[in-house]
Amino acid sequence: MTKIGVLGLQGAVREHVRSIVENGAEAVVVKWPEQLDDLDGLILPGGESTTMRRLIDRYGFMEPLRQFGESGRPMFGTCAGLILLASDIVGYDEPHLGLMNITVERNSFGRQKESFEAELSIKGVADDYNAVFIRAPHIVSAGEGTEVLAECDGRIVAARDRHYLGCSFHPELTDDHRIARYFIDMAEQAKASLANS
Numbered sequence: 090m091t092k093i094g095v096l097g098l099q100g101a102v103r104e105h106v107r108s109i110v111e112n113g114a115e116a117v118v119v120k121w122p123e124q125l126d127d128l129d130g131l132i133l134p135g136g137e138s139t140t141m142r143r144l145i146d147r148y149g150f151m152e153p154l155r156q157f158g159e160s161g162r163p164m165f166g167t168c169a170g171l172i173l174l175a176s177d178i179v180g181y182d183e184p185h186l187g188l189m190n191i192t193v194e195r196n197s198f199g200r201q202k203e204s205f206e207a208e209l210s211i212k213g214v215a216d217d218y219n220a221v222f223i224r225a226p227h228i229v230s231a232g233e234g235t236e237v238l239a240e241c242d243g244r245i246v247a248a249r250d251r252h253y254l255g256c257s258f259h260p261e262l263t264d265d266h267r268i269a270r271y272f273i274d275m276a277e278q279a280k281a282s283l284a285n286s
């Protein structure tokens with residue numbers, strides 16, 4: 090069975106576990122770097138990226154997470170997780186993991202829009218997707234090879250760069266599990282092609 094981890098240091102962990110299980114895959118809450126070894130894909134949840142970064146450093150996750158991505162196994166960052174994956178963050182000198190070829194800006198929908206919902210069309214997933222945004226970042230620019238999957242008010246809110254998937258919103262907070270399905274499919278395809286290589 091396809092095994093998907095959810096980085097369990099902080100944030101919306103249980104909700105992602107539910108959306109993985111609803112899609113018939115196995116979910117693992119990842120608390121220690123050694124748990125990454127036998128996963129087919131990893132979700133970095135929403136929460137608070139600066140807090141998550143502190144915990145990543147404290148528990149020795151930085152290199153193991155980078156190696157996970159470099160091994161070709163898919164990673165999916167949602168909201169704060171998207172910020173962790175990005176190669177560039179507006180106003181910061183250094184990225185966190187820096188694996189996905191995008192520039193993001195934190196808290197970029199403005200105070201008056203702390204949280205809101207919007208119907209999105211997401212390429213390859215759905216054209217009637219109700220997305221929940223909470224103090225959301227947006228993707229300011231997508232680098233070469235990165236495919237834009239969704240926009241909201243002219244801003245990029247979902248993209249894919251090779252085996253890296255990211256979105257500004259919280260797909261795990263609704264009962265619509267179609268993005269988790271899309272990610273599990275990515276993990277299954279990567280598993281098959283890594284097994285053949």
Ligand code: GLN
Nearest residue numbers: 135136137138168169224
């Ligand atoms: N604003 C948060 C951050 O910068 C992200 C918010 C979220 O994950 N809902 O990390």
